[in-house]
Amino acid sequence: MxxxxxxxxxxxxxxxxxxxxxxxxxxxxxxxxxxxxxxxxxxxxxxxxxxxxxxxxxxxxxxxxxxxxxxxxxxxxxxxxxxxxxxxxxxxxxxxxxxxxxxxxxxxxxxxxxxxxxxxxxxxxxxxxxxxxxxxxxxxxxxxxxxxxxxxxxxxxxxxxxxxxxxxxxxxxxxxxxxxxxxxxxxxxxxxxxxxxxxxxxxxxxxxxxxxxxxxxxxxxxxxxxxxxxxxxxxxxxxxxxxxxxxxxxxxxxxxxxxxxxxxxxxxxxxxxxxxxxxxxxxxxxxxxxxxxxxxxxxxxxxxxxxxxxxxxxxxxxxxxxxxxxxxxxxxxxxxxxxxxxxxxxxxxxxxxxxxxxxxxxxLSKEDLIIRQHILNLMCHFKTSWINNGLYFEEIPEVITKLKEMQEDGLVNIELNQIFITEKGKPFVRNICMAFDLLLQRNKPETQLFSMTI
Structure with missing residues:
Protein backbone atom coordinates (compact mmCIF):
# COMPACT_ATOMS: atom_id res chain seq x y z
CA MET A 1 0.00 0.00 0.00
CA LEU A 364 -35.57 10.85 4.95
CA SER A 365 -36.21 13.02 1.90
CA LYS A 366 -36.35 11.65 -1.64
CA GLU A 367 -32.75 12.77 -2.11
CA ASP A 368 -31.72 11.04 1.15
CA LEU A 369 -33.24 7.76 -0.02
CA ILE A 370 -31.33 7.88 -3.33
CA ILE A 371 -27.99 8.71 -1.71
CA ARG A 372 -28.60 6.09 0.96
CA GLN A 373 -28.99 3.40 -1.71
CA HIS A 374 -25.77 4.41 -3.45
CA ILE A 375 -23.83 4.29 -0.18
CA LEU A 376 -25.36 0.91 0.68
CA ASN A 377 -24.35 -0.40 -2.75
CA LEU A 378 -20.77 0.76 -2.25
CA MET A 379 -20.55 -0.55 1.32
CA CYS A 380 -22.08 -3.95 0.55
CA HIS A 381 -21.13 -4.66 -3.06
CA PHE A 382 -18.22 -2.25 -3.82
CA LYS A 383 -20.12 -0.81 -6.77
CA THR A 384 -23.10 1.37 -7.61
CA SER A 385 -24.99 2.50 -10.69
CA TRP A 386 -27.53 5.08 -11.81
CA ILE A 387 -28.55 3.24 -15.00
CA ASN A 388 -31.91 2.96 -13.28
CA ASN A 389 -33.36 6.47 -13.47
CA GLY A 390 -34.61 6.09 -9.92
CA LEU A 391 -31.02 6.36 -8.66
CA TYR A 392 -29.98 9.36 -10.74
CA PHE A 393 -29.64 12.71 -8.96
CA GLU A 394 -28.65 16.15 -10.20
CA GLU A 395 -25.29 16.25 -8.43
CA ILE A 396 -23.97 13.07 -10.12
CA PRO A 397 -21.57 15.11 -12.32
CA GLU A 398 -20.12 16.73 -9.17
CA VAL A 399 -19.69 13.32 -7.56
CA ILE A 400 -17.86 12.06 -10.66
CA THR A 401 -15.57 15.09 -10.51
CA LYS A 402 -14.75 14.32 -6.87
CA LEU A 403 -14.00 10.71 -7.78
CA LYS A 404 -11.74 11.53 -10.75
CA GLU A 405 -8.67 11.86 -8.54
CA MET A 406 -9.50 8.55 -6.87
CA GLN A 407 -9.77 7.01 -10.32
CA GLU A 408 -6.31 8.36 -11.18
CA ASP A 409 -5.04 6.79 -7.95
CA GLY A 410 -6.51 3.44 -8.96
CA LEU A 411 -9.17 3.32 -6.24
CA VAL A 412 -12.26 3.33 -8.48
CA ASN A 413 -13.22 2.63 -12.07
CA ILE A 414 -15.77 5.05 -13.47
CA GLU A 415 -17.73 3.67 -16.41
CA LEU A 416 -20.88 4.79 -18.15
CA ASN A 417 -23.45 5.40 -15.39
CA GLN A 418 -21.65 3.21 -12.85
CA ILE A 419 -18.73 3.02 -10.45
CA PHE A 420 -16.68 0.04 -9.30
CA ILE A 421 -14.33 0.05 -6.30
CA THR A 422 -11.06 -1.71 -7.13
CA GLU A 423 -9.22 -4.12 -4.85
CA LYS A 424 -6.77 -1.29 -4.18
CA GLY A 425 -9.68 0.98 -3.31
CA LYS A 426 -11.42 -1.28 -0.76
CA PRO A 427 -9.53 0.17 2.26
CA PHE A 428 -10.78 3.61 1.14
CA VAL A 429 -14.48 2.74 0.79
CA ARG A 430 -15.44 5.33 3.43
CA ASN A 431 -13.66 8.05 1.42
CA ILE A 432 -15.43 6.96 -1.76
CA CYS A 433 -18.82 7.07 -0.02
CA MET A 434 -18.02 10.59 1.19
CA ALA A 435 -18.05 11.77 -2.44
CA PHE A 436 -21.76 10.85 -2.52
CA ASP A 437 -22.52 12.39 0.87
CA LEU A 438 -24.25 15.58 -0.22
CA LEU A 439 -25.07 16.70 3.33
CA LEU A 440 -21.42 16.41 4.34
CA GLN A 441 -20.34 18.32 1.22
CA ARG A 442 -22.82 21.13 1.81
CA ASN A 443 -22.06 21.57 5.48
CA LYS A 444 -18.53 20.52 6.31
CA PRO A 445 -18.07 20.29 10.10
CA GLU A 446 -15.92 22.92 11.78
CA THR A 447 -14.90 20.44 14.51
CA GLN A 448 -14.08 16.74 14.18
CA LEU A 449 -17.23 14.62 14.31
CA PHE A 450 -15.94 11.32 13.03
CA SER A 451 -12.98 8.96 13.48
CA MET A 452 -10.21 8.90 10.87
CA THR A 453 -10.84 6.74 7.82
CA ILE A 454 -7.48 4.93 8.04
Whole structure:
Protein backbone atom coordinates (compact mmCIF):
# COMPACT_ATOMS: atom_id res chain seq x y z
CA MET A 1 0.00 0.00 0.00
CA UNK A 2 1.39 3.38 -1.03
CA UNK A 3 1.84 5.52 2.06
CA UNK A 4 1.30 8.69 0.03
CA UNK A 5 -2.28 7.48 -0.53
CA UNK A 6 -2.69 6.90 3.20
CA UNK A 7 -1.54 10.43 3.98
CA UNK A 8 -3.76 11.79 1.23
CA UNK A 9 -6.98 10.03 2.21
CA UNK A 10 -6.61 9.69 5.99
CA UNK A 11 -9.30 12.17 6.94
CA UNK A 12 -12.18 12.15 9.40
CA UNK A 13 -15.17 10.38 7.91
CA UNK A 14 -18.35 8.46 8.78
CA UNK A 15 -18.58 4.66 9.00
CA UNK A 16 -21.96 4.87 7.24
CA UNK A 17 -24.12 2.60 9.34
CA UNK A 18 -26.76 5.04 8.12
CA UNK A 19 -27.31 7.82 5.63
CA UNK A 20 -27.82 10.55 6.60
CA UNK A 21 -25.31 10.08 9.38
CA UNK A 22 -26.51 11.00 12.87
CA UNK A 23 -24.83 14.46 13.04
CA UNK A 24 -26.78 15.45 9.91
CA UNK A 25 -30.22 14.37 11.04
CA UNK A 26 -32.76 17.17 10.66
CA UNK A 27 -34.42 17.18 14.05
CA UNK A 28 -36.51 20.26 13.25
CA UNK A 29 -38.58 18.17 10.83
CA UNK A 30 -38.83 15.17 13.15
CA UNK A 31 -41.39 14.23 15.78
CA UNK A 32 -42.42 11.08 17.58
CA UNK A 33 -45.77 11.18 15.77
CA UNK A 34 -44.06 11.35 12.36
CA UNK A 35 -41.78 8.49 13.36
CA UNK A 36 -44.79 6.35 14.26
CA UNK A 37 -46.49 7.17 10.95
CA UNK A 38 -43.40 6.28 8.89
CA UNK A 39 -42.87 3.10 10.87
CA UNK A 40 -46.46 1.95 10.43
CA UNK A 41 -46.21 2.65 6.68
CA UNK A 42 -43.04 0.58 6.32
CA UNK A 43 -44.42 -2.21 8.53
CA UNK A 44 -47.54 -2.56 6.39
CA UNK A 45 -45.42 -2.69 3.24
CA UNK A 46 -42.92 -5.29 4.41
CA UNK A 47 -43.95 -7.34 7.46
CA UNK A 48 -45.50 -10.19 5.45
CA UNK A 49 -42.78 -10.24 2.78
CA UNK A 50 -39.56 -9.46 4.71
CA UNK A 51 -40.44 -9.53 8.38
CA UNK A 52 -38.69 -7.13 10.75
CA UNK A 53 -35.38 -6.95 12.59
CA UNK A 54 -34.97 -6.33 16.31
CA UNK A 55 -31.88 -4.87 17.96
CA UNK A 56 -31.82 -5.05 21.78
CA UNK A 57 -29.27 -2.89 23.60
CA UNK A 58 -28.15 -4.36 26.92
CA UNK A 59 -25.93 -1.61 28.35
CA UNK A 60 -24.45 -3.05 31.54
CA UNK A 61 -20.78 -4.00 31.92
CA UNK A 62 -18.88 -4.97 35.05
CA UNK A 63 -15.76 -3.05 33.96
CA UNK A 64 -14.89 -0.29 31.48
CA UNK A 65 -13.00 -1.20 28.29
CA UNK A 66 -11.19 1.98 27.23
CA UNK A 67 -11.35 1.18 23.48
CA UNK A 68 -15.14 1.00 23.50
CA UNK A 69 -17.36 3.70 22.01
CA UNK A 70 -20.69 2.06 22.89
CA UNK A 71 -23.31 3.36 25.28
CA UNK A 72 -22.79 1.48 28.54
CA UNK A 73 -23.39 1.62 32.30
CA UNK A 74 -20.61 0.20 34.49
CA UNK A 75 -21.87 -1.71 37.53
CA UNK A 76 -21.38 -4.94 39.43
CA UNK A 77 -24.91 -4.77 40.85
CA UNK A 78 -26.90 -7.44 39.04
CA UNK A 79 -30.16 -6.35 40.61
CA UNK A 80 -30.31 -3.84 37.70
CA UNK A 81 -31.13 -6.70 35.33
CA UNK A 82 -34.80 -7.35 35.98
CA UNK A 83 -36.04 -3.73 35.94
CA UNK A 84 -34.28 -3.25 32.61
CA UNK A 85 -35.79 -6.44 31.12
CA UNK A 86 -39.22 -5.26 32.27
CA UNK A 87 -38.67 -1.88 30.57
CA UNK A 88 -37.57 -3.55 27.32
CA UNK A 89 -40.68 -5.71 27.23
CA UNK A 90 -42.90 -2.73 27.94
CA UNK A 91 -41.21 -0.78 25.12
CA UNK A 92 -41.77 -3.74 22.78
CA UNK A 93 -45.43 -3.76 23.79
CA UNK A 94 -45.71 -0.03 22.97
CA UNK A 95 -44.43 -0.77 19.47
CA UNK A 96 -46.62 -3.84 18.96
CA UNK A 97 -49.69 -1.77 19.87
CA UNK A 98 -49.01 0.41 16.80
CA UNK A 99 -49.45 -2.49 14.38
CA UNK A 100 -52.62 -4.19 13.18
CA UNK A 101 -50.93 -7.60 12.95
CA UNK A 102 -48.23 -9.55 14.74
CA UNK A 103 -44.69 -8.61 13.77
CA UNK A 104 -42.77 -11.39 12.04
CA UNK A 105 -39.23 -11.42 13.42
CA UNK A 106 -36.61 -12.16 10.76
CA UNK A 107 -33.52 -11.05 12.72
CA UNK A 108 -32.85 -10.43 16.38
CA UNK A 109 -29.53 -9.27 17.80
CA UNK A 110 -28.44 -8.69 21.40
CA UNK A 111 -25.75 -6.03 21.64
CA UNK A 112 -24.25 -3.89 24.34
CA UNK A 113 -22.70 -3.27 26.71
CA UNK A 114 -22.29 -6.90 27.67
CA UNK A 115 -25.34 -9.07 26.90
CA UNK A 116 -23.82 -11.92 28.91
CA UNK A 117 -23.82 -9.64 31.96
CA UNK A 118 -27.43 -10.84 32.27
CA UNK A 119 -28.34 -14.15 33.89
CA UNK A 120 -29.71 -17.00 31.81
CA UNK A 121 -33.03 -16.63 33.67
CA UNK A 122 -33.38 -12.96 32.70
CA UNK A 123 -32.31 -13.57 29.10
CA UNK A 124 -34.96 -16.31 28.90
CA UNK A 125 -37.55 -13.90 30.29
CA UNK A 126 -36.55 -11.31 27.66
CA UNK A 127 -36.58 -13.57 24.60
CA UNK A 128 -39.78 -15.38 25.56
CA UNK A 129 -41.42 -12.00 26.23
CA UNK A 130 -40.44 -10.75 22.78
CA UNK A 131 -41.64 -13.95 21.10
CA UNK A 132 -44.99 -13.80 22.88
CA UNK A 133 -45.97 -10.72 20.87
CA UNK A 134 -44.62 -11.91 17.52
CA UNK A 135 -44.28 -14.74 15.02
CA UNK A 136 -40.95 -15.99 13.71
CA UNK A 137 -39.99 -16.01 10.03
CA UNK A 138 -39.25 -19.46 8.64
CA UNK A 139 -35.56 -18.57 8.20
CA UNK A 140 -35.12 -16.32 11.24
CA UNK A 141 -31.68 -15.57 12.66
CA UNK A 142 -30.93 -14.78 16.31
CA UNK A 143 -27.46 -13.59 17.28
CA UNK A 144 -25.68 -12.10 20.27
CA UNK A 145 -22.39 -10.57 21.35
CA UNK A 146 -20.58 -12.53 24.04
CA UNK A 147 -17.74 -11.49 26.34
CA UNK A 148 -15.28 -14.43 26.46
CA UNK A 149 -14.59 -13.84 30.16
CA UNK A 150 -18.16 -14.12 31.39
CA UNK A 151 -20.00 -16.11 28.72
CA UNK A 152 -20.74 -19.44 30.38
CA UNK A 153 -21.70 -22.75 28.84
CA UNK A 154 -25.11 -22.16 30.43
CA UNK A 155 -25.42 -18.84 28.53
CA UNK A 156 -24.58 -20.56 25.26
CA UNK A 157 -26.94 -23.50 25.84
CA UNK A 158 -29.81 -21.33 27.08
CA UNK A 159 -29.63 -18.95 24.14
CA UNK A 160 -29.27 -21.85 21.71
CA UNK A 161 -32.44 -23.39 23.16
CA UNK A 162 -34.16 -20.02 22.62
CA UNK A 163 -33.26 -20.06 18.90
CA UNK A 164 -29.83 -18.40 18.72
CA UNK A 165 -27.45 -19.85 16.13
CA UNK A 166 -24.88 -17.07 15.72
CA UNK A 167 -22.54 -15.56 18.30
CA UNK A 168 -19.66 -13.09 18.07
CA UNK A 169 -16.90 -12.73 20.65
CA UNK A 170 -14.86 -9.57 21.21
CA UNK A 171 -11.18 -10.55 20.97
CA UNK A 172 -9.56 -7.19 20.07
CA UNK A 173 -5.91 -8.31 20.60
CA UNK A 174 -4.13 -11.08 22.53
CA UNK A 175 -1.06 -9.10 23.59
CA UNK A 176 -1.00 -8.49 27.38
CA UNK A 177 0.40 -4.93 27.05
CA UNK A 178 -2.36 -3.95 24.62
CA UNK A 179 -5.02 -5.69 26.72
CA UNK A 180 -3.89 -3.84 29.83
CA UNK A 181 -3.96 -0.47 28.00
CA UNK A 182 -7.55 -1.02 26.83
CA UNK A 183 -8.60 -2.58 30.15
CA UNK A 184 -9.73 -5.78 28.45
CA UNK A 185 -7.61 -8.60 29.86
CA UNK A 186 -8.86 -11.93 28.54
CA UNK A 187 -6.60 -14.96 27.98
CA UNK A 188 -6.66 -16.88 24.70
CA UNK A 189 -7.93 -19.92 26.62
CA UNK A 190 -11.15 -18.06 27.46
CA UNK A 191 -11.81 -17.35 23.78
CA UNK A 192 -10.90 -20.93 22.89
CA UNK A 193 -13.28 -22.26 25.53
CA UNK A 194 -16.34 -20.29 24.42
CA UNK A 195 -15.63 -20.85 20.72
CA UNK A 196 -15.37 -24.61 21.16
CA UNK A 197 -18.36 -24.73 23.48
CA UNK A 198 -20.51 -22.80 20.98
CA UNK A 199 -19.54 -25.18 18.20
CA UNK A 200 -20.17 -28.26 20.34
CA UNK A 201 -23.65 -26.98 21.27
CA UNK A 202 -24.52 -26.43 17.59
CA UNK A 203 -24.02 -22.74 16.73
CA UNK A 204 -23.68 -22.48 12.96
CA UNK A 205 -21.71 -19.21 12.90
CA UNK A 206 -19.11 -18.12 15.44
CA UNK A 207 -17.48 -14.72 14.87
CA UNK A 208 -14.48 -12.95 16.36
CA UNK A 209 -13.95 -9.18 16.49
CA UNK A 210 -10.33 -8.03 16.10
CA UNK A 211 -9.19 -4.41 16.24
CA UNK A 212 -6.06 -2.80 14.79
CA UNK A 213 -4.67 0.61 15.67
CA UNK A 214 -4.96 0.07 19.44
CA UNK A 215 -2.54 1.72 21.90
CA UNK A 216 0.93 0.11 21.92
CA UNK A 217 -0.18 -2.31 19.17
CA UNK A 218 2.40 -3.42 16.59
CA UNK A 219 2.42 -5.55 13.45
CA UNK A 220 3.84 -8.40 15.55
CA UNK A 221 0.82 -8.18 17.84
CA UNK A 222 -1.56 -8.35 14.88
CA UNK A 223 0.31 -11.38 13.53
CA UNK A 224 0.14 -13.11 16.92
CA UNK A 225 -3.58 -12.40 17.28
CA UNK A 226 -4.50 -13.63 13.81
CA UNK A 227 -2.32 -16.72 14.08
CA UNK A 228 -4.14 -17.65 17.28
CA UNK A 229 -7.44 -16.84 15.61
CA UNK A 230 -6.58 -19.16 12.70
CA UNK A 231 -6.20 -22.02 15.18
CA UNK A 232 -9.87 -21.58 16.17
CA UNK A 233 -11.08 -20.75 12.61
CA UNK A 234 -14.17 -18.64 13.42
CA UNK A 235 -16.71 -18.51 10.61
CA UNK A 236 -16.52 -14.74 10.24
CA UNK A 237 -14.19 -12.02 11.44
CA UNK A 238 -14.68 -8.30 11.91
CA UNK A 239 -11.20 -6.78 11.54
CA UNK A 240 -11.60 -3.06 11.99
CA UNK A 241 -9.80 0.10 12.90
CA UNK A 242 -9.96 1.43 16.43
CA UNK A 243 -12.13 4.57 16.36
CA UNK A 244 -10.53 7.12 18.66
CA UNK A 245 -13.33 9.59 19.48
CA UNK A 246 -12.67 10.78 23.05
CA UNK A 247 -14.42 14.09 22.33
CA UNK A 248 -17.63 12.06 22.05
CA UNK A 249 -17.08 9.32 24.60
CA UNK A 250 -15.36 11.29 27.35
CA UNK A 251 -13.18 9.52 29.88
CA UNK A 252 -14.02 6.14 28.41
CA UNK A 253 -11.34 6.67 25.79
CA UNK A 254 -8.84 8.60 27.92
CA UNK A 255 -7.12 5.61 29.52
CA UNK A 256 -4.00 6.23 27.43
CA UNK A 257 -2.27 9.09 25.63
CA UNK A 258 -2.73 9.92 21.95
CA UNK A 259 1.01 9.35 21.55
CA UNK A 260 0.48 5.70 22.55
CA UNK A 261 -1.56 5.10 19.39
CA UNK A 262 0.05 3.82 16.16
CA UNK A 263 0.51 6.33 13.34
CA UNK A 264 -1.72 6.22 10.27
CA UNK A 265 1.06 4.49 8.34
CA UNK A 266 1.49 1.91 11.09
CA UNK A 267 -2.25 1.30 11.19
CA UNK A 268 -2.34 0.74 7.45
CA UNK A 269 0.56 -1.72 7.71
CA UNK A 270 -1.36 -3.56 10.42
CA UNK A 271 -4.45 -3.66 8.20
CA UNK A 272 -2.59 -4.89 5.12
CA UNK A 273 -0.75 -7.52 7.13
CA UNK A 274 -3.94 -8.70 8.79
CA UNK A 275 -5.80 -8.84 5.50
CA UNK A 276 -3.04 -10.96 3.91
CA UNK A 277 -2.93 -13.33 6.89
CA UNK A 278 -6.71 -13.75 6.78
CA UNK A 279 -6.66 -14.39 3.03
CA UNK A 280 -3.95 -17.02 3.52
CA UNK A 281 -6.18 -18.68 6.11
CA UNK A 282 -9.05 -18.94 3.62
CA UNK A 283 -11.09 -15.85 4.58
CA UNK A 284 -12.78 -13.76 1.89
CA UNK A 285 -13.01 -9.96 2.04
CA UNK A 286 -16.79 -9.42 1.92
CA UNK A 287 -17.33 -5.82 3.00
CA UNK A 288 -15.71 -2.97 4.87
CA UNK A 289 -13.70 -4.56 7.71
CA UNK A 290 -15.46 -7.93 7.35
CA UNK A 291 -14.10 -11.33 6.37
CA UNK A 292 -15.79 -14.72 6.24
CA UNK A 293 -15.15 -18.33 5.31
CA UNK A 294 -16.90 -19.39 2.08
CA UNK A 295 -19.17 -21.66 4.15
CA UNK A 296 -20.60 -18.74 6.15
CA UNK A 297 -24.01 -17.27 5.35
CA UNK A 298 -22.65 -13.72 5.17
CA UNK A 299 -20.15 -14.73 2.48
CA UNK A 300 -22.95 -16.35 0.48
CA UNK A 301 -25.06 -13.20 0.87
CA UNK A 302 -22.16 -11.10 -0.43
CA UNK A 303 -22.00 -13.26 -3.56
CA UNK A 304 -25.74 -13.13 -4.22
CA UNK A 305 -25.73 -9.37 -3.44
CA UNK A 306 -28.33 -9.76 -0.73
CA UNK A 307 -26.00 -8.53 2.01
CA UNK A 308 -27.26 -5.43 3.81
CA UNK A 309 -25.77 -2.87 6.20
CA UNK A 310 -27.58 -1.11 9.03
CA UNK A 311 -27.04 -0.06 12.64
CA UNK A 312 -26.35 -3.72 13.52
CA UNK A 313 -23.52 -3.82 10.95
CA UNK A 314 -23.57 -6.23 8.01
CA UNK A 315 -26.47 -8.68 7.83
CA UNK A 316 -27.20 -11.54 5.43
CA UNK A 317 -30.57 -10.13 4.36
CA UNK A 318 -32.48 -6.87 4.36
CA UNK A 319 -35.57 -5.89 6.28
CA UNK A 320 -37.15 -2.50 5.73
CA UNK A 321 -38.04 -2.22 9.42
CA UNK A 322 -35.49 -2.49 12.21
CA UNK A 323 -36.76 -1.66 15.69
CA UNK A 324 -34.17 -0.83 18.33
CA UNK A 325 -35.18 -1.48 21.94
CA UNK A 326 -33.33 -0.21 24.98
CA UNK A 327 -31.34 2.84 25.98
CA UNK A 328 -29.63 4.64 23.03
CA UNK A 329 -30.91 2.11 20.45
CA UNK A 330 -31.57 3.36 16.94
CA UNK A 331 -34.56 2.24 14.88
CA UNK A 332 -34.91 2.36 11.10
CA UNK A 333 -38.13 2.25 9.08
CA UNK A 334 -36.24 2.91 5.80
CA UNK A 335 -38.15 6.19 5.53
CA UNK A 336 -37.06 7.45 8.97
CA UNK A 337 -34.57 6.94 11.79
CA UNK A 338 -35.27 7.30 15.51
CA UNK A 339 -32.92 7.09 18.47
CA UNK A 340 -33.88 6.30 22.05
CA UNK A 341 -32.85 8.33 25.05
CA UNK A 342 -29.16 7.86 25.88
CA UNK A 343 -29.60 8.29 29.62
CA UNK A 344 -30.91 5.24 31.45
CA UNK A 345 -32.90 7.50 33.80
CA UNK A 346 -34.59 9.36 30.92
CA UNK A 347 -35.30 6.04 29.18
CA UNK A 348 -37.04 4.69 32.27
CA UNK A 349 -39.05 7.91 32.71
CA UNK A 350 -40.52 7.59 29.21
CA UNK A 351 -41.33 3.90 29.64
CA UNK A 352 -43.08 4.56 32.95
CA UNK A 353 -45.30 7.10 31.15
CA UNK A 354 -46.10 4.63 28.32
CA UNK A 355 -44.18 6.80 25.82
CA UNK A 356 -41.86 5.31 23.21
CA UNK A 357 -38.52 6.69 24.48
CA UNK A 358 -37.34 8.39 21.29
CA UNK A 359 -35.45 11.66 21.71
CA UNK A 360 -34.26 12.45 18.19
CA UNK A 361 -34.54 11.23 14.62
CA UNK A 362 -34.69 12.06 10.93
CA UNK A 363 -37.33 11.75 8.21
CA LEU A 364 -35.57 10.85 4.95
CA SER A 365 -36.21 13.02 1.90
CA LYS A 366 -36.35 11.65 -1.64
CA GLU A 367 -32.75 12.77 -2.11
CA ASP A 368 -31.72 11.04 1.15
CA LEU A 369 -33.24 7.76 -0.02
CA ILE A 370 -31.33 7.88 -3.33
CA ILE A 371 -27.99 8.71 -1.71
CA ARG A 372 -28.60 6.09 0.96
CA GLN A 373 -28.99 3.40 -1.71
CA HIS A 374 -25.77 4.41 -3.45
CA ILE A 375 -23.83 4.29 -0.18
CA LEU A 376 -25.36 0.91 0.68
CA ASN A 377 -24.35 -0.40 -2.75
CA LEU A 378 -20.77 0.76 -2.25
CA MET A 379 -20.55 -0.55 1.32
CA CYS A 380 -22.08 -3.95 0.55
CA HIS A 381 -21.13 -4.66 -3.06
CA PHE A 382 -18.22 -2.25 -3.82
CA LYS A 383 -20.12 -0.81 -6.77
CA THR A 384 -23.10 1.37 -7.61
CA SER A 385 -24.99 2.50 -10.69
CA TRP A 386 -27.53 5.08 -11.81
CA ILE A 387 -28.55 3.24 -15.00
CA ASN A 388 -31.91 2.96 -13.28
CA ASN A 389 -33.36 6.47 -13.47
CA GLY A 390 -34.61 6.09 -9.92
CA LEU A 391 -31.02 6.36 -8.66
CA TYR A 392 -29.98 9.36 -10.74
CA PHE A 393 -29.64 12.71 -8.96
CA GLU A 394 -28.65 16.15 -10.20
CA GLU A 395 -25.29 16.25 -8.43
CA ILE A 396 -23.97 13.07 -10.12
CA PRO A 397 -21.57 15.11 -12.32
CA GLU A 398 -20.12 16.73 -9.17
CA VAL A 399 -19.69 13.32 -7.56
CA ILE A 400 -17.86 12.06 -10.66
CA THR A 401 -15.57 15.09 -10.51
CA LYS A 402 -14.75 14.32 -6.87
CA LEU A 403 -14.00 10.71 -7.78
CA LYS A 404 -11.74 11.53 -10.75
CA GLU A 405 -8.67 11.86 -8.54
CA MET A 406 -9.50 8.55 -6.87
CA GLN A 407 -9.77 7.01 -10.32
CA GLU A 408 -6.31 8.36 -11.18
CA ASP A 409 -5.04 6.79 -7.95
CA GLY A 410 -6.51 3.44 -8.96
CA LEU A 411 -9.17 3.32 -6.24
CA VAL A 412 -12.26 3.33 -8.48
CA ASN A 413 -13.22 2.63 -12.07
CA ILE A 414 -15.77 5.05 -13.47
CA GLU A 415 -17.73 3.67 -16.41
CA LEU A 416 -20.88 4.79 -18.15
CA ASN A 417 -23.45 5.40 -15.39
CA GLN A 418 -21.65 3.21 -12.85
CA ILE A 419 -18.73 3.02 -10.45
CA PHE A 420 -16.68 0.04 -9.30
CA ILE A 421 -14.33 0.05 -6.30
CA THR A 422 -11.06 -1.71 -7.13
CA GLU A 423 -9.22 -4.12 -4.85
CA LYS A 424 -6.77 -1.29 -4.18
CA GLY A 425 -9.68 0.98 -3.31
CA LYS A 426 -11.42 -1.28 -0.76
CA PRO A 427 -9.53 0.17 2.26
CA PHE A 428 -10.78 3.61 1.14
CA VAL A 429 -14.48 2.74 0.79
CA ARG A 430 -15.44 5.33 3.43
CA ASN A 431 -13.66 8.05 1.42
CA ILE A 432 -15.43 6.96 -1.76
CA CYS A 433 -18.82 7.07 -0.02
CA MET A 434 -18.02 10.59 1.19
CA ALA A 435 -18.05 11.77 -2.44
CA PHE A 436 -21.76 10.85 -2.52
CA ASP A 437 -22.52 12.39 0.87
CA LEU A 438 -24.25 15.58 -0.22
CA LEU A 439 -25.07 16.70 3.33
CA LEU A 440 -21.42 16.41 4.34
CA GLN A 441 -20.34 18.32 1.22
CA ARG A 442 -22.82 21.13 1.81
CA ASN A 443 -22.06 21.57 5.48
CA LYS A 444 -18.53 20.52 6.31
CA PRO A 445 -18.07 20.29 10.10
CA GLU A 446 -15.92 22.92 11.78
CA THR A 447 -14.90 20.44 14.51
CA GLN A 448 -14.08 16.74 14.18
CA LEU A 449 -17.23 14.62 14.31
CA PHE A 450 -15.94 11.32 13.03
CA SER A 451 -12.98 8.96 13.48
CA MET A 452 -10.21 8.90 10.87
CA THR A 453 -10.84 6.74 7.82
CA ILE A 454 -7.48 4.93 8.04
Missing amino acids: CFSLINKYNVAGPRYTSYPTVPYWNQDLFSLQLWKEQLIKAFKESNQTEGISLYIHLPFCESLCTFCGCNKRITKRHEVEQPYINALLKEWNLYCNLFDEKPIIKELHLGGGTPTFFSTENLTLLINGLKAKADLATNYEFSFEGHPNNTTKAHLQTLYNLGFRRVSFGVQDYNPIVQKAIHRVQPFNNVKRVTEQARAIGYTSVGHDIIFGLPFQTEAHVTETINKTKALLPDRIAFYSYAHVPWIKGNGQRGFKDSDLPSANSKQKQYQLGKELLANAGYEDIGMDHFALPSDQLYKASKTETMHRNFMGYTASKTKVMIGLGVSSISDSWYAFAQNEKSLEAYYQHIEKDIIPVFRGHI
